[in-house]
Amino acid sequence: MSTGHYWLVIGGVLFVILNTAAGLIWLERRMLALWQDRYGPNRAGPFGLFIVLADTIKLFFKEDWIPPFADKVVFVFAPAVVVASVLLSFTIIPFAPNVVVADFNVGVLFFLAMSSMGVYSIVLGGWASNNKYALLGAMRGASQMISYEVFMGLSLMGVVILSGSFNLSEIVAAQKNGWYILPQCVGFFIFLIAGIAETHRLPFDIPEAESELVAGFHSEYSGMKFGMIFIGEYMGITLISSMVVTLYFGGWLGPAFLPPVIWFVLKTFVFIMLFILLRASMPRPRYDQLMEYGWKILFPLSLVNLLITAAIKLLI
Amino acid sequence: MFSLLRSMWLVFLHMFHKRETYQYPEERAPLPARWRGRIALTRDPDGGERCVGCYLCAAACPVDCISLQATEDEHGRRYPEFFRINFSRCIFCGSCEEACPTYAIQLLPDFEMAEYNRQNLVYEKENLLINSEGKYPGYNYYRVAGMAIDGKAKGEAEHEEPPVDIKSLLP
Numbered sequence: 167m168s169t170g171h172y173w174l175v176i177g178g179v180l181f182v183i184l185n186t187a188a189g190l191i192w193l194e195r196r197m198l199a200l201w202q203d204r205y206g207p208n209r210a211g212p213f214g215l216f217i218v219l220a221d222t223i224k225l226f227f228k229e230d231w232i233p234p235f236a237d238k239v240v241f242v243f244a245p246a247v248v249v250a251s252v253l254l255s256f257t258i259i260p261f262a263p264n265v266v267v268a269d270f271n272v273g274v275l276f277f278l279a280m281s282s283m284g285v286y287s288i289v290l291g292g293w294a295s296n297n298k299y300a301l302l303g304a305m306r307g308a309s310q311m312i313s314y315e316v317f318m319g320l321s322l323m324g325v326v327i328l329s330g331s332f333n334l335s336e337i338v339a340a341q342k343n344g345w346y347i348l349p350q351c352v353g354f355f356i357f358l359i360a361g362i363a364e365t366h367r368l369p370f371d372i373p374e375a376e377s378e379l380v381a382g383f384h385s386e387y388s389g390m391k392f393g394m395i396f397i398g399e400y401m402g403i404t405l406i407s408s409m410v411v412t413l414y415f416g417g418w419l420g421p422a423f424l425p426p427v428i429w430f431v432l433k434t435f436v437f438i439m440l441f442i443l444l445r446a447s448m449p450r451p452r453y454d455q456l457m458e459y460g461w462k463i464l465f466p467l468s469l470v471n472l473l474i475t476a477a478i479k480l481l482i
Numbered sequence: 483m484f485s486l487l488r489s490m491w492l493v494f495l496h497m498f499h500k501r502e503t504y505q506y507p508e509e510r511a512p513l514p515a516r517w518r519g520r521i522a523l524t525r526d527p528d529g530g531e532r533c534v535g536c537y538l539c540a541a542a543c544p545v546d547c548i549s550l551q552a553t554e555d556e557h558g559r560r561y562p563e564f565f566r567i568n569f570s571r572c573i574f575c576g577s578c579e580e581a582c583p584t585y586a587i588q589l590l591p592d593f594e595m596a597e598y599n600r601q602n603l604v605y606e607k608e609n610l611l612i613n614s615e616g617k618y619p620g621y622n623y624y625r626v627a628g629m630a631i632d633g634k635a636k637g638e639a640e641h642e643e644p645p646v647d648i649k650s651l652l653p
Contacts, residue, residue, distance in 0.1 A: 201493050203502045447493035448486065 176267055183256055187400040192218045194400075194442050201446040225396070230389030237294040244291035245384075245391045248398035251283035252405050259408050260335040262418045262426040273334040274326060277409060278319050281364055284402065285311040287395065288366070288373050292383035303382030306453045307373035310363055313460035314370075318360035320468040324353040324475040325413050338417035345416040349478075352471045354414045356464050361406035363456070365399060367441055369448035370456060377450075407437035515617075517591035518576045521567055523607070524588055524616035531611065532586035532623055535562040539578035539587050547571035548578060557632035559624065565607040570600055584623040588616040 192207065192215055199206025207214035232238055258273035260266040270276050285307055292304020326332060328349060329340035347354055363370040374382035381387075384395050411417060411433040420429030451459070504511045513519070526532050535552025553563040578587045590612075597603050615621065630636045637644035 201496045203496055203499050205501055205503045205505070443490055443494060447490045 171264075175265055178265075179256055179261070179267055180253070183253065183401060183404060184397070186404050187397045188218050188222060190400040190403065190438065191221050191396075193438070194445070197439065197442045198446050201443065225390055225393035228389040230391060233295070233297075233386050235296045236386060237296065240290050240294035241386075242391070244287045244294060245387065245394035245398070246287075247290070248284045248287035249394050249401070251280045251287075252398055252401040255280040255405050256401075256408075258334055259405075259412055260338055260417060261408075261430050263335075265427065266335060269335055270333065272332045274322055274332045274337075274413075277334075278322070281402075281405070282311070282315055284364070284398070285315075287398070288383045291387065291395070292373070295383070295386035297386050299379045299381075300383050300385045303373040303375065303379050303385070306375070307366070307383055309453055309457055310366075310370065310372055313457040314360045314363035314464075317356055317460060317465045317468040318364065320465070320472055321353045321356035321360060322413065323472050324350045327472070327475050327479050334412055334417075338412055338419060341416040341419055345414060345419075347414045350414060350471075350475070352467065353475075354410070356468045356471070357413070358406075358410060359464060361410065362441070362444065363460075365402035365406055365441075367399070367403060368445040369450050371450060372453045372456060375450060403438055403441045404434065407434045407441065410437050513591035513593075515591065517593075518574045518579075518589040520590050520592040520595055521569075521572065521574075521578065521605075521610065522588055522590050522612045522614075522616070523565060523586055523610045524612060524614055524618075526622040526624075527615060527620055528622065529613075530559070530622075530624075531561050532584045532621075533562050533565065534560040534584055534586070534623065536560075536583060538581040538583060542577040542581035544575060544577060545571045545573055558629075559631050562607060565610060567605050567610060568603065569595060569605060570603040585616065585618045585621055586623075590616075 195217070196206040196208075196214065207217040210216035210220060232241055255277050257267040258270050258276050260269075288307035288311075289304045292300040292302075292307065295301070325337060325346050328346060329337045331337055331340065366373055371382075374384070376382070379385070384392055387395060408430070411430060415433050417433075418426035418430040420426070420433075424432075523531065523533055533550075535550060537550065537552065540546075540548040540550060547568040548566070549568075550565040551563040552560055554560050574589065576589050579589050582588075595603070624631055624634065624639075626640050626642075628636060628639055628642055
């Protein structure tokens with residue numbers, strides 16, 4: 167890869183991801199409204215698209231207040247973690263052949279490591295806020311993390327066994343003769359559930375839980391620091407969607423009448439919509455229910471899935 | 483698990499349902515006739531003011547937003563010298579309408595009263611008076627009440643018998 171191509175990919179990925187995250191604000195409000203028999207924001211600009219602009223300007227110009235009782239250094243540091251870790255995770259995703267920022271040979275491991283870092287923003291942010299609701303949210307975030315992180319990694323191992331590689335580009339290339347959704351259907355469901363928990367989206371928005379904990383771990387955040395957490399969440403949705411597409415739905419593979427990038431974007435879009443649909447339709451479980459569900463059902467299930475996949479791979 | 487998928491599907495189908503929203507400035511919700519909105523002072527069928535300045539509305543008002551001063555004209559009819567409603571205080575409870583003995587003060591199905599200047603929410607009598615009989619067409623207080631005014635002595639009101647001469651024994 168030449169240096170020019172390299173910078174183009176980095177710039178392009180950064181531009182697209184950040185704008186997708188902003189656009190998702192509009193998309194989510196519009197889709198939630200549609201599913202609740204409303205219209206959603208439809209006044210500012212065509213289809214209400216300028217609401218994104220208005221929201222961004224609002225976030226930038228709001229008072230960025232640090233509470234006097236907070237631990238200032240950690241308080242400022244925490245929101246940056248979630249954005250940085252999600253953006254770093256995007257480096258390993260192959261958007262099209264040769265369009266990938268870092269072609270790691272341990273891409274899957276890097277993704278797992280980086281996406282787990284996101285929980286630091288919740289725990290540290292909640293702790294530094296020095297507020298009981300924020301602390302409760304942080305505690306729930308930590309408990310949620312230890313329950314989903316294990317089976318999240320294990321569910322991916324089925325794909326790794328089938329493709330024989332940790333490199334995401336090679337995993338996509340290995341799906342040429344059939345997407346992994348068929349042989350790894352159990353792994354797909356487990357990864358999707360873990361991914362929802364990873365992004366802290368409904369129904370697993372337990373650390374945030376605005377109906378119980380004010381706003382959970384980010385109760386004390388305002389202005390652009392809240393904006394970072396907000397954008398981090400939307401980028402997380404995009405990340406998990408594109409990971410699901412890369413690992414189980416053949417990434418950029420698709421019939422040749424459309425370019426590979428378009429196929430990738432289309433498939434990712436479907437999963438982003440699924441995330442929003444989940445938010446529109448699911449109630450939130452208690453966090454002990456989530457832990458129980460994770461440890462007692464999904465964790466053994468992912469182990470069984472891994473065992474069977476390995477056995478089949480050995481026998482064939 | 484099945485119920486979760488089913489609820490997701492049902493929520494998805496809502497995409498094709500009819501919207502509940504009224505697109506407000508272009509499309510308005512139908513307001514019922516008894517909707518409690520802007521307060522107005524109505525007139526009787528002859529075009530005179532119905533309000534007789536009895537202060538009952540001001541007394542009934544829970545937020546004290548009505549103030550008025552009663553006076554009497556040369557025909558012996560009472561009317562308010564000034565009548566002021568501060569709509570920045572009004573809670574549109576309708577107690578004034580219930581209290582009014584002459585059907586003068588009425589709440590109309592109209593809520594578009596927003597102002598940029600707070601002072602503009604104080605309505606004076608000329609702002610409150612409307613050229614309508616409101617919800618009680620044909621009602622004229624002085625024509626049904628026993629009170630004597632110029633051109634109508636005691637006993638001349640509708641359904642009213644002439645006053646009894648208490649000094650006479652004849653029936």
